Amino acid sequence: MSQEQTEQFFRKLSFIRLFESHLLEQFSWGKLSGTTHTCIGQEANAVGITASMGRGDVVFSNHRCHGHYLAFTDDAFGLLAEIMGREEGVCRGWGGSQHLCRDGFYSNGIQGGIVANAVGAALAEKHAETGAVTTVFLGDGTLGEGLVYESMNLAALWSLPVLFVIEHNGYAQSTPTRLQLAGELEARPRAFGIPTLSLASNDADAVHAAVAPLFEQIRAGEGPRCFVSHTYRLGPHSKGDDHRDPAEIEARRTFDPIRLYRTKLPETRATEIEQANQNRLAEIVNRLAESEGS
Ligand SMILES: Cc1ncc(C[n+]2csc(CCOP(=O)(O)OP(=O)(O)O)c2C)c(N)n1
Ligand SMILES: [Mg+2]
Known part of the structure; x- marks a missing residue:
């Protein structure tokens, strides 16, 4: 990693944390409505x-x-405006926190549903010979949805350019993995x-190093x-x-990805x-405050 890339990674990591901490604060003050799920720690x-x-x-x-x-x-700006339900939002305030759509990025809160959508998109990209890789992020709890397996089956059968990313954070809402997942996840x-490929690391460089070859393999067909x-x-x-033991959460702060990366x-x-x-x-917050009601 060059110094420039390291700085870029830290800029992104710490901005995501800052942005989501702002959201939680705004919700606690009753300034935002609906719901939100932050990736703090991930x-x-x-x-x-x-x-x-890359592009496409x-x-x-x-x-x-x-x-x-x-x-x-x-x-x-587009994301904050969206979560605030504002016209300037990425989906004009209709999608909110969970339903975003812009430039090849799609999100949806229906567990498992997006996995089939991603595989369909990968099929379309393959037919169009665009060379695009489709990545789908899902949680460990979502492995309880049958559609995930139908999707994986077709992705493998048709050799589709798709990367499944399972973010195993140990919980599905308040249910620990050990109470809902039989056998070995992988x-x-x-x-x-x-x-x-499995990795237990919150170091963004380690994640990048592990995943980059997977992208190359997918791009190679x-x-x-x-x-x-x-x-x-x-x-x-x-x-x-949060129903988890506070001591458990405290112990995991040692592996806080922002804290880890900051030392670089x-x-x-x-x-x-x-x-x-x-x-x-x-600046974003002020811009949105100024344009409110205008
Ligand atoms: C089909 C469906 N069932 C239930 C829910 C409610 N729900 C929202 S998040 C969540 C837990 C998901 O756990 P996991 O997949 O591990 O993701 P995590 O929240 O840990 O990131 C559930 C059950 C939902 N959104 N969609
Ligand atoms: Mg989970």
Whole structure:
């Protein structure tokens, strides 16, 4: 990684954290309505994986989509406006936090539904010979949806250019994985002959290094791949609901992806980037406040 790439990764990681912390604060003050799911603690996947994407690539994401969206599009204004239900939003305020659609990025809160959509999109890209890779992000809890397996089956059978990313954060809402998942998680995609790589790291560089070859293999026409990220959600499932043992969450803060990554930069440079991110968010917030009702 060049110094420039390292700074770019940190800029993205810390901006996603800042943006989502702002959302949780706004919800707690009753300033936002509807719901939201933050990826606090899982940002390394958003940044490390989207870094392998190029023009024309396609992303399907789920309810926990802000990090993926920001890392892929960098459209923070459109996202915040969308979550506020504003006309300036990426979907004119109709989609909200979970239903985004822009430039090859699609998200939807129906668990499993997006997996079939992603495989269909990959089929279309293959027929059109665009060379695009379609990536779909899903959680461990979503492995309880049968549609995931129908989708994996067809992706493998038709050798489609799709990357399945399973973000295993240990929970589906408040249900721990061990209470809902039988057998070994990785055995599931492998059962369809999908080469599957597992990683337990919140280091965005490590995620990027692991996933980049998968993109190359897919682009070379080798068919689907699966990446399983064993990670952890440091924030609540949604706006504040959390039934986990606080000691467990505290112990996992050591592996906070922002904290881990910050150490790769000189302290002064990390602080400068954080300050620039704060200024950027403040400008967006002010712009939206000024245009409200106009
Ligand atoms: C088909 C469907 N069933 C139930 C829900 C409600 N729901 C929203 S998030 C969630 C848990 C998902 O867990 P997981 O796939 O592990 O993702 P995580 O929230 O951990 O990122 C559930 C059950 C839903 N959105 N869609
Ligand atoms: Mg989960």
